[in-house]
Each structure stands twice: as structure tokens, then as C-alpha cells.
Amino acid sequence: MTGNGAHYFSERPETASRPGSVDLVLPDLHLRLETDSGVFSPERVDLGTRVLLESVPPPPQEGDLLDLGCGYGPVALTLASRAPDATVWAVDVNRRSLELTERNAQAARLYKVRSVHVDEVPDEVRFRAIWSNPAIRIGKQALHEMLTRWLTRLTPDGVAYLVVQKHLGSDSLQRWLGEQGWQASREASRAAYRILKVTR
Template sequence: MTEHYYTQNPEVGHQLALIEVTLRGQALRLYTDRGVFSKKKVDFGTRLLVETAELPKEGRIADVGCGYDPIGLAVAKESDRRQVFMVDINCRAVKLARKNARLNHIDNVTVKESDLLQAVKQYPFDAILSNPPIRAGKATVFRLFEESYEALKPGGVLWIVVQKKQGAPSAVKKLESLFEQVDEVEKKKGYRIIKAIKSSV
């Protein structure tokens, strides 16, 4: 398989860059590098996800497949009453996320190298966000949905972004087989924001 961002140890050479972005009203400076997702700028789908998601002001939130982590850091900076766990299988992404947390003086985060939620499955989450690793294949994406359902507290919410042409209908069908309520809450430029709620009962 051709190397892509869902790779534990990218072999492509480094090309560190610094970008500036504002998400959820939070100004961030972020180091990026080759071998991680959307290294030149925050991609449209990620931006749509983080701006659309309705999140509790406090509690435990996970960003799965965090990359250099515009999502988790914006969410953490917005409210210091949140504890945000940022996980990625890509060790280069994990190092960047830690570096970016320090750069932006954000302390209410935990960054872990993890195959999806495996390294943090002992924690019950109030919300989980993910721009799923579509290139890793449907089996991996569906496992993310399954692990998210198990990791969420009763009443917890999974927020994902997926393109219609990259399997949005099958993703929704899988989510509906797991979650008690699944809604498409936003769609723009072929991207869908899906909200999946675990029953509070």
C-alpha cells in the first residue's frame, strides 16, 4: 500500500512549516510536516467539523486521528473545563500535536499514539470528534465507529465529517446499526457532518 497519513512511522522526509488559523474563535499557531494529513492548511472538511460540532463546555472529549491537531487544540482552548484527548497512529502527528499544545500554551490536553481509541479506551467520553482516515479503508473507519460507541458515556455524541463520494451513505448506515440516533446536521461542498448519539438509558 502506498504510504499515507494513516501510517505509524512515515518515511517521507521532514519539511516543517508553521501555519496560523482561527477555529471556534480561537487563534492557533500550528507546526505541520510532510507525512501528516493536510499539512499546508486546515482542510475544508476538518474546518466544517470543528465549527459545526456542538460540544459540552466541560467533560472529556476525544479527537481521533488528530494529526497536528487543529480540532483538539481549538476545542481545548475554547474551554479549560474540558479535558481533551488527542490520539493518532502516526507518531509524527503525535509529536506535532504535543509541540503545538506547548506552542499555544494549552494544558488541558493529553496526546497519545494510538490505533484509533485503543490507548484511551479506559476513559468514558462525553463527545468524540473525527475526520475519519478514509484512505485506511472501510474496515478501519467502521472499527472507529464501533470503538467510539463503546467509549462514549450514555448520552455521549460522536461527530464525524465524511464526503458523499467517499462513502457517506455506507457510513451513515453503519452508524445507524450502532447508535440510537444519527442525524446529518450540515452539508457543504460535498461534505457531510454526521452526529451520532448514544442512548442515555
């Protein structure tokens, strides 16, 4: 939720625009990111996102990479910075988030970030890596449908890293992924967050 009852996973948030900015500071990266109301975690880089970015191995250096649920772009821009020869697809349902990600990528001169709606990614694209702080609050069924849709687009050697709070169901999600035939293991654990590594 973002305030005034507006979901950050709405396509067009009704919340009035309140522009702001946050700093993304990592050992290898420092970016000032434009934010706004009606998007996920507009006042600070979410702790789960930070745990993800500080815990996962470097991404593949070429090919197509996916930030699933990009918000205003901290994951997508980190992927693009760490893998400058790769194409990074930043996808979301929230049009305001997509506009912010596009502006933030341009400001950071990360020109291989493609900020697109979830329904606008070409069907033939396959991903060598997926990094995501998924929208757990959309509900279990919608979450499962979303993950099924995108995990099936991993390349044979592709890997996904998902960050999920323990009390929001990381262990049950790991079990469900296993039941669907995925290899799902805990890559890291910090501050009540779990990083799940998912492969074929």
C-alpha cells in the same frame, strides 16, 4: 497519502521531514500550527476539518473529550480552547502527528491536551464528545472497526460529530451506523461535506 507513497495513517512515516506551518483561523480562535510532511493535510487546514469546526455546537465544558485522528492538532486545540476545563485526548496512530500536536498544544498554552497513541488511552476513560475527521481512506472495514472501538466509549449522554465527504461515502456510513444501533443524523452539510451526529 502524503507524497512518496507514505500514508499519513502509518505509525512512523518514512517521508523525510519538511517542517512548515499553517494558520487555523476561526471566528473564536486564531492559532499558528506547526506541521510536517508525512501527516494529514500539512499545507493547509483541511476543508473538512474547517467545516467540522465551524458547524458543530460547543463541546461539553468538562469531562473527557476525544479528537480521533488528531493529525497536527487543529481539532484537539479547538476543543481545548472552547472547553478549557475539559481534558482533551488527541489520538492518532502516526507518531509524527502526535509529536506535532503536543508541541502545538504547548505553544498555545493549552495544557489539558493529552497527545497519545490510539493504544495508550486508559481503558476506563469515557468520552462526553468525540470530534473527528476520520481517515476514510484506510478502507471500509478498518474504518468500521475504528469507529466501533471508539463510539462504544461514549458516555450515555455523549455525542460524536464526524465529517465525511459525500463522494467518499457519508450517506453509506450514516446507514451503517444506524444498522449498528447508533442514532446517526445529518447535523450539517456544506461544500460536499456532511457532518454526522452520532449518539447511543
